Amino acid sequence: MTEENKRLLERINAYAENVLGEIDPQKVPVSAQLEKLKPVLTEIAQEKGITLEDMFILYMDLQTEGSLASQKKLEESLQDLNDGTDGGMPLLFR
Numbered sequence: 001m002t003e004e005n006k007r008l009l010e011r012i013n014a015y016a017e018n019v020l021g022e023i024d025p026q027k028v029p030v031s032a033q034l035e036k037l038k039p040v041l042t043e044i045a046q047e048k049g050i051t052l053e054d055m056f057i058l059y060m061d062l063q064t065e066g067s068l069a070s071q072k073k074l075e076e077s078l079q080d081l082n083d084g085t086d087g088g089m090p091l092l093f094r
Helices: 003-020 030-048 052-083
Strands: none
Touching: 003 030, 003 052, 030 052
16 A cells, blocks of 8 residues: 555544444444545545545545455464464464
8 A cells, every 4th residue: 555545544534533433334334434434535536636436446445455454464463473372272363
C-alpha cells in the first residue's frame, strides 16, 4: 500500500470512528455503513477528481488490503510465539 493510500485510509477510518461509533458491523448492513461514510468519500473523490463510485471501490480495496496486512502480521506474531514454546502446546490460528 502506498503512503498516499495509507493516509487516505487513515482519514476515512478516523471519520468512520466519529460517525459510526460503537455499531456492530456484523449487524449493520454494509450499505448503511457506506451511507454514513458518504460525506468523506464524496469529499475525497472530489479532491482526487474521481467518481464517488470509484472512490467506494478504492476504499473497499484499501480496507481489504489493510485487513490482509493485519491478518498476516498477527499470524507472524503467533508464529514467533509458537517458535518459542519449547515443545509445549502450540498456539493455533485459523
